[in-house]
Amino acid sequence: MFSVLLSLAKGETHQSPIHTSPKRKNLLDIVYKQHCTKQRVNESYRKLKNAFKKLHDDYLHTKGQNIFSKYIQMQQMICEVTILEKQYWQLINVPEPEPSEGANDYVSRVMEIVNITQLGVPRRPGLSTNDLQNECDRMFIALYRLLRKYLKLREILKELKSDFHSSRFLPIVPRYSLLKSMIKSVIREPAFVEIYHEPDI
Numbered sequence: 001m002f003s004v005l006l007s008l009a010k011g012e013t014h015q016s017p018i019h020t021s022p023k024r025k026n027l028l029d030i031v032y033k034q035h036c037t038k039q040r041v042n043e044s045y046r047k048l049k050n051a052f053k054k055l056h057d058d059y060l061h062t063k064g065q066n067i068f069s070k071y072i073q074m075q076q077m078i079c080e081v082t083i084l085e086k087q088y089w090q091l092i093n094v095p096e097p098e099p100s101e102g103a104n105d106y107v108s109r110v111m112e113i114v115n116i117t118q119l120g121v122p123r124r125p126g127l128s129t130n131d132l133q134n135e136c137d138r139m140f141i142a143l144y145r146l147l148r149k150y151l152k153l154r155e156i157l158k159e160l161k162s163d164f165h166s167s168r169f170l171p172i173v174p175r176y177s178l179l180k181s182m183i184k185s186v187i188r189e190p191a192f193v194e195i196y197h198e199p200d201i
Helices: 002-015 022-061 067-086 103-113 129-166 172-187 190-195
Strands: none
Touching: 022 067, 022 103, 022 129, 022 172, 022 190, 067 129, 067 172, 103 129, 129 172, 129 190, 172 190
16 A cells, blocks of 8 residues: 555656746746846946947047037037936946845845836746756856946946036036046946947847
8 A cells, every 4th residue: 555655646746847846936936036137227237338338429429529519519418328317217226235245145135126026027937947047047147247337337427427517617618628538537437348339138
């Protein structure tokens, strides 16, 4: 009798769906949150990156223009970028990593902060447990890199906004030179140069 029950138990184990495994369900949830978080952060990252790229390209087009025309255009260019910092709904806010915080711990903390409701990110029930684990590991690395790049662009944006605001009441001649310096500082920033030719993903 015992052998029959054992045989039935084994049969039920083989017939039970793979997604009932706690480890697998946990991996499915983590990978889903990772992709949702990446989608939310990437939207803001792409918006900010493209704003800086437009600043770069627009500035190159001002070469050869007279000082007054170029002065007005530089003001407009910077305003178009810094408005992203003023309009809080445009860019997602994510915290900086703590000094002693591991990369995966930091990404996990961001994943808990980011609102992932009502996002059309499909779950991945067809992947094996091993594939899910590999995807989870890959996404932790990809998210950490994306977050670091995004935070660096936010830092550049905040500095540009602060410098631009501080120069508001200066006369046109010294301010003209300052505006040029602000824009050149952005477009020559290594973090921006590195991503200028990066395709949108």
